[in-house]
Amino acid sequence: xxxxxxxxxxxxxxxxxxxxxxxxxxxxxxxxxxxxxxxxxxxxxxxxxxxxxxxxxxxxxxxxxxxxxxxxxxxxxxxxxxxxxxxxxxxxxxxxxxxxxxxxxxxxxxxxxxxxxxxxxx
Amino acid sequence: xxxxxxxxxxxxxxxxxxxxxxxxxxxxxxxxxxxxxxxxxxxxxxxxxxxxxxxxxxxxxxxxxxxxxxxxxxxxxxxxxxxxxxxxxxxxxxxxxxxxxxxxxxxxxxxxxxxxxxxxxx
Numbered sequence: 001x002x003x004x005x006x007x008x009x010x011x012x013x014x015x016x017x018x019x020x021x022x023x024x025x026x027x028x029x030x031x032x033x034x035x036x037x038x039x040x041x042x043x044x045x046x047x048x049x050x051x052x053x054x055x056x057x058x059x060x061x062x063x064x065x066x067x068x069x070x071x072x073x074x075x076x077x078x079x080x081x082x083x084x085x086x087x088x089x090x091x092x093x094x095x096x097x098x099x100x101x102x103x104x105x106x107x108x109x110x111x112x113x114x115x116x117x118x119x120x121x122x
Numbered sequence: 123x124x125x126x127x128x129x130x131x132x133x134x135x136x137x138x139x140x141x142x143x144x145x146x147x148x149x150x151x152x153x154x155x156x157x158x159x160x161x162x163x164x165x166x167x168x169x170x171x172x173x174x175x176x177x178x179x180x181x182x183x184x185x186x187x188x189x190x191x192x193x194x195x196x197x198x199x200x201x202x203x204x205x206x207x208x209x210x211x212x213x214x215x216x217x218x219x220x221x222x223x224x225x226x227x228x229x230x231x232x233x234x235x236x237x238x239x240x241x242x243x244x
Contacts, residue, residue: 016228017152017156017221018152019232019235019236020224020225020227020228021146021147021152024143025146030139030140034139067239069235069237090235097226098223098224099139100223101219101224102139102223104219105142106138107138109212109216110141112191112212113142113145113190113191113212116192116212117189
C-alpha cells in the first residue's frame with residue numbers, strides 16, 4: 001500500500017505521505033516547481049514568469065524548495081555574480097510523478113470539484 | 123501539459139493545479155481520505171483508526187472533505203441515527219490517482235528528502 005501505517009490499524013498524521021503533501025502545501029511552491037520545469041532560471045526570470053508573486057513570497061518559496069532538496073542554487077562568475085535556480089533530480093521526480101498525476105487528475109475531474117464546491121454547504 | 127498556463131508565459135497561483143494541491147494541504151485531510159479508502163466509516167471508528175486526531179480537527183476535516191465533494195455523509199435510521207462517511211467517486215479517484223502517486227514517490231524518494239532536510243541550511 002502507501003506505507004502510511006505505523007502499526008496495524010493506526011493511521012498517523014506524520015505518515016510518510018504527509019512529508020510529500022507538505023511539499024505542495026505552500027501556495028507558491030508548486031507554481032515555482034512548474035516554472036523551473038522548463039529549465040534553469042534566474043530569480044528575475046521567475047518573477048516575470050509567475051503572475052502575482054511578491055518578491056518576499058518568491059524568496060521564501062525558493063528557500064523552502066532549496067532546503068527540501070527540490071531546487072538547487074548555482075552561482076556563476078560575473079559581476080554581479082549570476083545566480084540560477086534549477087530543479088534537482090529529486091525535484092524533477094516530484095514534478096514528473098506526483099505533480100503530473102495531480103495535474104492529470106484536475107484536468108479530468110476539476111469540473112466535478114468546482115461543481116461540488118459550488119453546491120450550497122450543509 | 124498540466125493546463126496551468128492561463129496565457130503564454132504566465133504561471134498563476136490560482137492555476138487548476140492549485141485547486142488539487144489545496145485538497146491535500148490540510149494536515150489531516152489526506153489521512154482521513156486514506157482511512158476512508160478502506161470503506162465507509164462512522165466518526166467514532168475514524169477517531170479510533172487515526173492516531174492523535176482531536177475531535178475538533180476531525181470535524182473540520184470531514185466538513186472540508188464533504189464540501190469539496192470528496193466524502194459523502196449518509197444517515198441511516200436508528201436511535202440515535204447511524205451516520206457514516208464514505209469516499210465519493212471523486213474522492214476515490216483522488217486517492218487512487220494523485221495520492222497513490224505521492225505515496226509511491228515518497229516510498230521511492232523519501233530517504234532523499236530526509237537527507238536533504240537534514241543537511242545544514244544555507
